[in-house]
Amino acid sequence: MTTDAHNKTSLQIATRITESILAKQLAPGTRLGEQQLADLFGVSRTLIREALMRLAARGIVQVSARRGWFVIEPTAAEAREAFEARRVIELGLLRHARPLTKAALAKLHDHIAQEQSAIAGDDVGARSYLLGDFHVCLCECLGNSLLSDTLRDLTARTTLTAMLRQSSSQAVDSCEDHVHIVAALERGDIDEAERLMLDHLGIVESTLYDLAPSDPLGALRTALSPVSAAKARRPATATADKTIATPAKTKRATRPVAAGGLSRPASLSHAVSHSTGKELKK
Numbered sequence: 001m002t003t004d005a006h007n008k009t010s011l012q013i014a015t016r017i018t019e020s021i022l023a024k025q026l027a028p029g030t031r032l033g034e035q036q037l038a039d040l041f042g043v044s045r046t047l048i049r050e051a052l053m054r055l056a057a058r059g060i061v062q063v064s065a066r067r068g069w070f071v072i073e074p075t076a077a078e079a080r081e082a083f084e085a086r087r088v089i090e091l092g093l094l095r096h097a098r099p100l101t102k103a104a105l106a107k108l109h110d111h112i113a114q115e116q117s118a119i120a121g122d123d124v125g126a127r128s129y130l131l132g133d134f135h136v137c138l139c140e141c142l143g144n145s146l147l148s149d150t151l152r153d154l155t156a157r158t159t160l161t162a163m164l165r166q167s168s169s170q171a172v173d174s175c176e177d178h179v180h181i182v183a184a185l186e187r188g189d190i191d192e193a194e195r196l197m198l199d200h201l202g203i204v205e206s207t208l209y210d211l212a213p214s215d216p217l218g219a220l221r222t223a224l225s226p227v228s229a230a231k232a233r234r235p236a237t238a239t240a241d242k243t244i245a246t247p248a249k250t251k252r253a254t255r256p257v258a259a260g261g262l263s264r265p266a267s268l269s270h271a272v273s274h275s276t277g278k279e280l281k282k
Protein backbone atom coordinates (compact mmCIF):
# COMPACT_ATOMS: atom_id res chain seq x y z
CA MET A 1 0.00 0.00 0.00
CA THR A 2 1.35 3.42 -0.89
CA THR A 3 1.62 6.05 1.82
CA ASP A 4 -1.10 8.02 0.13
CA ALA A 5 -3.55 5.12 0.00
CA HIS A 6 -2.67 4.33 3.61
CA ASN A 7 -3.48 7.86 4.76
CA LYS A 8 -6.66 7.88 2.82
CA THR A 9 -7.84 4.73 4.47
CA SER A 10 -7.22 5.94 8.00
CA LEU A 11 -9.00 9.17 7.07
CA GLN A 12 -11.93 7.20 5.71
CA ILE A 13 -12.15 5.15 8.89
CA ALA A 14 -12.01 8.31 10.99
CA THR A 15 -14.76 9.82 8.85
CA ARG A 16 -16.94 6.73 9.22
CA ILE A 17 -16.58 6.83 13.01
CA THR A 18 -17.39 10.56 13.06
CA GLU A 19 -20.50 9.97 10.97
CA SER A 20 -21.67 7.25 13.34
CA ILE A 21 -21.23 9.60 16.30
CA LEU A 22 -23.15 12.34 14.50
CA ALA A 23 -25.90 9.88 13.66
CA LYS A 24 -26.04 9.01 17.41
CA GLN A 25 -25.15 5.41 16.60
CA LEU A 26 -22.08 5.74 18.80
CA ALA A 27 -22.86 7.46 22.09
CA PRO A 28 -20.40 9.51 24.17
CA GLY A 29 -18.50 7.11 26.39
CA THR A 30 -18.66 4.19 23.95
CA ARG A 31 -15.48 2.12 24.03
CA LEU A 32 -13.73 1.62 20.71
CA GLY A 33 -11.66 -1.59 20.72
CA GLU A 34 -8.72 -1.43 18.31
CA GLN A 35 -8.93 -5.12 17.46
CA GLN A 36 -12.68 -5.08 16.97
CA LEU A 37 -12.44 -2.10 14.65
CA ALA A 38 -9.55 -3.72 12.78
CA ASP A 39 -11.67 -6.86 12.25
CA LEU A 40 -14.69 -4.83 11.23
CA PHE A 41 -12.86 -2.68 8.69
CA GLY A 42 -10.55 -5.49 7.58
CA VAL A 43 -7.40 -3.43 8.19
CA SER A 44 -4.43 -3.51 10.56
CA ARG A 45 -4.57 -2.25 14.13
CA THR A 46 -1.91 0.26 13.17
CA LEU A 47 -4.27 1.83 10.70
CA ILE A 48 -7.08 1.87 13.25
CA ARG A 49 -4.79 3.54 15.75
CA GLU A 50 -3.94 6.19 13.16
CA ALA A 51 -7.62 6.83 12.53
CA LEU A 52 -8.25 7.11 16.27
CA MET A 53 -5.33 9.49 16.68
CA ARG A 54 -6.84 11.72 14.00
CA LEU A 55 -10.06 11.76 15.96
CA ALA A 56 -8.22 12.41 19.22
CA ALA A 57 -6.58 15.48 17.66
CA ARG A 58 -10.05 16.73 16.83
CA GLY A 59 -11.30 16.15 20.36
CA ILE A 60 -13.69 13.37 19.42
CA VAL A 61 -12.11 10.36 21.11
CA GLN A 62 -9.72 9.89 23.98
CA VAL A 63 -7.47 7.08 25.10
CA SER A 64 -6.73 6.00 28.65
CA ALA A 65 -4.63 3.17 30.03
CA ARG A 66 -7.60 1.73 31.85
CA ARG A 67 -10.37 2.07 29.28
CA GLY A 68 -8.51 2.12 25.99
CA TRP A 69 -10.10 4.28 23.26
CA PHE A 70 -13.54 5.75 23.81
CA VAL A 71 -15.80 8.49 22.49
CA ILE A 72 -15.30 11.45 24.81
CA GLU A 73 -17.93 12.50 27.28
CA PRO A 74 -17.41 16.20 27.91
CA THR A 75 -18.91 17.37 31.17
CA ALA A 76 -20.27 20.87 31.69
CA ALA A 77 -17.67 21.50 34.39
CA GLU A 78 -14.81 20.65 32.04
CA ALA A 79 -16.29 22.79 29.33
CA ARG A 80 -16.75 25.72 31.71
CA GLU A 81 -13.09 25.50 32.69
CA ALA A 82 -12.06 25.29 29.05
CA PHE A 83 -14.04 28.45 28.29
CA GLU A 84 -12.64 30.33 31.26
CA ALA A 85 -9.14 29.47 30.14
CA ARG A 86 -9.96 30.50 26.58
CA ARG A 87 -11.27 33.87 27.70
CA VAL A 88 -8.08 34.59 29.62
CA ILE A 89 -5.85 33.57 26.75
CA GLU A 90 -7.74 34.95 23.80
CA LEU A 91 -8.67 38.31 25.31
CA GLY A 92 -5.19 38.70 26.74
CA LEU A 93 -3.69 38.02 23.34
CA LEU A 94 -5.92 40.55 21.65
CA ARG A 95 -5.22 43.20 24.25
CA HIS A 96 -1.52 42.96 23.60
CA ALA A 97 -1.83 42.43 19.86
CA ARG A 98 0.44 44.14 17.42
CA PRO A 99 -1.06 45.13 14.07
CA LEU A 100 -1.60 42.07 11.89
CA THR A 101 0.58 41.67 8.85
CA LYS A 102 -0.92 41.46 5.37
CA ALA A 103 0.01 37.77 5.24
CA ALA A 104 -1.73 37.11 8.55
CA LEU A 105 -4.87 38.91 7.41
CA ALA A 106 -4.87 36.90 4.18
CA LYS A 107 -4.57 33.71 6.21
CA LEU A 108 -7.52 34.70 8.40
CA HIS A 109 -9.67 35.62 5.41
CA ASP A 110 -8.80 32.31 3.83
CA HIS A 111 -9.75 30.49 7.02
CA ILE A 112 -13.11 32.22 7.13
CA ALA A 113 -13.72 31.25 3.50
CA GLN A 114 -13.07 27.62 4.46
CA GLU A 115 -15.53 27.95 7.35
CA GLN A 116 -18.15 29.36 4.99
CA SER A 117 -17.72 26.55 2.50
CA ALA A 118 -17.93 23.93 5.29
CA ILE A 119 -21.13 25.60 6.54
CA ALA A 120 -22.55 25.54 3.01
CA GLY A 121 -21.74 21.83 2.71
CA ASP A 122 -23.06 19.08 4.92
CA ASP A 123 -19.93 18.01 6.79
CA VAL A 124 -20.81 18.96 10.35
CA GLY A 125 -17.56 17.50 11.67
CA ALA A 126 -15.50 19.73 9.37
CA ARG A 127 -17.67 22.74 10.21
CA SER A 128 -17.25 22.28 13.96
CA TYR A 129 -13.56 21.73 13.59
CA LEU A 130 -13.01 24.82 11.43
CA LEU A 131 -15.08 27.12 13.63
CA GLY A 132 -12.93 26.14 16.61
CA ASP A 133 -9.74 26.18 14.60
CA PHE A 134 -10.34 29.84 13.69
CA HIS A 135 -9.30 30.73 17.22
CA VAL A 136 -6.12 28.69 16.94
CA CYS A 137 -5.39 30.30 13.57
CA LEU A 138 -5.96 33.78 15.03
CA CYS A 139 -3.59 33.01 17.88
CA GLU A 140 -0.94 31.87 15.39
CA CYS A 141 -1.50 35.04 13.35
CA LEU A 142 -1.04 37.10 16.49
CA GLY A 143 2.34 35.45 16.74
CA ASN A 144 2.19 33.13 19.70
CA SER A 145 2.74 29.50 18.75
CA LEU A 146 3.10 28.40 22.36
CA LEU A 147 -0.35 29.64 23.26
CA SER A 148 -1.86 28.37 20.03
CA ASP A 149 -0.95 24.81 21.08
CA THR A 150 -2.70 25.37 24.39
CA LEU A 151 -5.68 26.87 22.63
CA ARG A 152 -5.83 23.92 20.24
CA ASP A 153 -6.09 21.61 23.21
CA LEU A 154 -8.77 23.74 24.88
CA THR A 155 -10.95 24.06 21.80
CA ALA A 156 -10.60 20.33 21.09
CA ARG A 157 -12.29 19.59 24.40
CA THR A 158 -15.57 20.94 23.17
CA THR A 159 -15.54 19.83 19.52
CA LEU A 160 -17.76 16.87 20.09
CA THR A 161 -20.39 18.94 21.83
CA ALA A 162 -20.29 21.48 19.01
CA MET A 163 -20.66 18.68 16.50
CA LEU A 164 -23.66 17.28 18.27
CA ARG A 165 -25.31 20.48 19.46
CA GLN A 166 -24.52 23.48 17.31
CA SER A 167 -27.26 24.18 14.78
CA SER A 168 -26.53 25.34 11.25
CA SER A 169 -27.82 28.83 12.00
CA GLN A 170 -25.67 29.06 15.11
CA ALA A 171 -22.69 28.00 12.97
CA VAL A 172 -23.52 30.79 10.51
CA ASP A 173 -23.70 33.33 13.39
CA SER A 174 -20.41 32.09 14.74
CA CYS A 175 -18.68 32.49 11.40
CA GLU A 176 -20.15 35.96 11.05
CA ASP A 177 -18.67 36.88 14.42
CA HIS A 178 -15.29 35.78 13.10
CA VAL A 179 -15.74 38.08 10.09
CA HIS A 180 -16.42 41.06 12.40
CA ILE A 181 -13.49 40.25 14.69
CA VAL A 182 -11.09 40.11 11.75
CA ALA A 183 -12.57 43.33 10.31
CA ALA A 184 -11.99 45.12 13.64
CA LEU A 185 -8.40 43.89 13.69
CA GLU A 186 -7.95 45.00 10.12
CA ARG A 187 -9.09 48.50 11.09
CA GLY A 188 -6.68 48.40 14.01
CA ASP A 189 -9.56 48.66 16.48
CA ILE A 190 -8.23 46.34 19.17
CA ASP A 191 -10.80 47.35 21.80
CA GLU A 192 -13.62 46.45 19.48
CA ALA A 193 -11.99 43.14 18.52
CA GLU A 194 -11.65 42.28 22.20
CA ARG A 195 -15.25 43.19 22.94
CA LEU A 196 -16.49 41.16 19.98
CA MET A 197 -14.41 38.20 21.06
CA LEU A 198 -15.75 38.31 24.61
CA ASP A 199 -19.30 38.36 23.29
CA HIS A 200 -18.56 35.62 20.79
CA LEU A 201 -17.06 33.23 23.33
CA GLY A 202 -20.00 33.82 25.64
CA ILE A 203 -22.54 33.10 22.93
CA VAL A 204 -20.84 29.91 21.80
CA GLU A 205 -20.49 28.75 25.39
CA SER A 206 -24.14 29.34 26.21
CA THR A 207 -25.60 27.89 23.01
CA LEU A 208 -23.68 24.70 23.49
CA TYR A 209 -24.17 24.40 27.19
CA ASP A 210 -27.88 24.57 27.58
CA LEU A 211 -28.11 21.33 25.66
CA ALA A 212 -25.40 19.42 27.48
CA PRO A 213 -26.79 16.60 29.60
CA SER A 214 -24.44 17.02 32.51
CA ASP A 215 -26.46 17.90 35.59
CA PRO A 216 -28.14 14.80 36.99
CA LEU A 217 -30.25 16.98 39.28
CA GLY A 218 -31.06 19.50 36.55
CA ALA A 219 -34.67 18.54 35.97
CA LEU A 220 -35.43 18.40 39.69
CA ARG A 221 -33.52 21.63 40.32
CA THR A 222 -35.61 23.37 37.68
CA ALA A 223 -38.85 21.86 38.95
CA LEU A 224 -38.12 22.96 42.51
CA SER A 225 -36.83 26.46 41.81
CA PRO A 226 -38.95 29.25 43.37
CA VAL A 227 -42.00 29.70 41.24
CA SER A 228 -41.90 33.50 41.05
CA ALA A 229 -38.23 33.48 40.03
CA ALA A 230 -38.84 30.82 37.42
CA LYS A 231 -41.73 32.82 35.97
CA ALA A 232 -39.68 35.97 35.83
CA ARG A 233 -36.91 34.17 33.98
CA ARG A 234 -39.05 32.33 31.54
CA PRO A 235 -40.20 33.70 28.23
CA ALA A 236 -43.93 33.14 27.71
CA THR A 237 -43.52 30.27 25.29
CA ALA A 238 -40.68 28.38 26.94
CA THR A 239 -41.26 24.87 28.13
CA ALA A 240 -40.12 23.72 31.53
CA ASP A 241 -36.97 22.05 30.39
CA LYS A 242 -33.30 22.61 30.84
CA THR A 243 -33.12 25.53 28.44
CA ILE A 244 -34.86 27.96 30.73
CA ALA A 245 -31.97 29.53 32.54
CA THR A 246 -30.42 30.89 29.39
CA PRO A 247 -31.20 34.49 28.66
CA ALA A 248 -28.48 34.13 26.06
CA LYS A 249 -31.07 34.41 23.32
CA THR A 250 -30.66 38.12 23.88
CA LYS A 251 -27.28 37.32 22.53
CA ARG A 252 -26.91 39.58 19.54
CA ALA A 253 -27.74 42.66 21.55
CA THR A 254 -24.61 44.54 22.41
CA ARG A 255 -23.60 43.61 25.86
CA PRO A 256 -21.77 46.28 27.81
CA VAL A 257 -18.35 45.04 28.71
CA ALA A 258 -16.01 46.42 31.29
CA ALA A 259 -12.75 47.57 29.85
CA GLY A 260 -10.97 44.84 31.77
CA GLY A 261 -13.13 42.42 29.91
CA LEU A 262 -12.52 39.16 31.69
CA SER A 263 -15.63 39.00 33.80
CA ARG A 264 -18.08 36.32 32.82
CA PRO A 265 -21.18 37.50 31.02
CA ALA A 266 -24.17 37.01 33.30
CA SER A 267 -25.83 34.60 30.93
CA LEU A 268 -22.94 32.21 31.04
CA SER A 269 -23.03 30.38 34.22
CA HIS A 270 -22.47 27.22 32.25
CA ALA A 271 -20.44 25.98 29.43
CA VAL A 272 -19.35 24.08 26.39
CA SER A 273 -18.01 25.07 23.01
CA HIS A 274 -16.80 24.80 19.68
CA SER A 275 -14.10 22.81 18.27
CA THR A 276 -10.69 21.67 16.96
CA GLY A 277 -7.75 19.53 15.85
CA LYS A 278 -5.38 20.04 12.97
CA GLU A 279 -6.31 17.04 10.98
CA LEU A 280 -8.58 18.33 8.27
CA LYS A 281 -6.04 20.59 6.72
CA LYS A 282 -3.76 17.72 5.86
Ligand SMILES: [Zn+2]
Nearest residue numbers: 131134174200
Ligand atom coordinates in the same frame (compact mmCIF):
# COMPACT_ATOMS: atom_id res chain seq x y z
ZN1 LIG B 1 -15.39 31.27 17.16
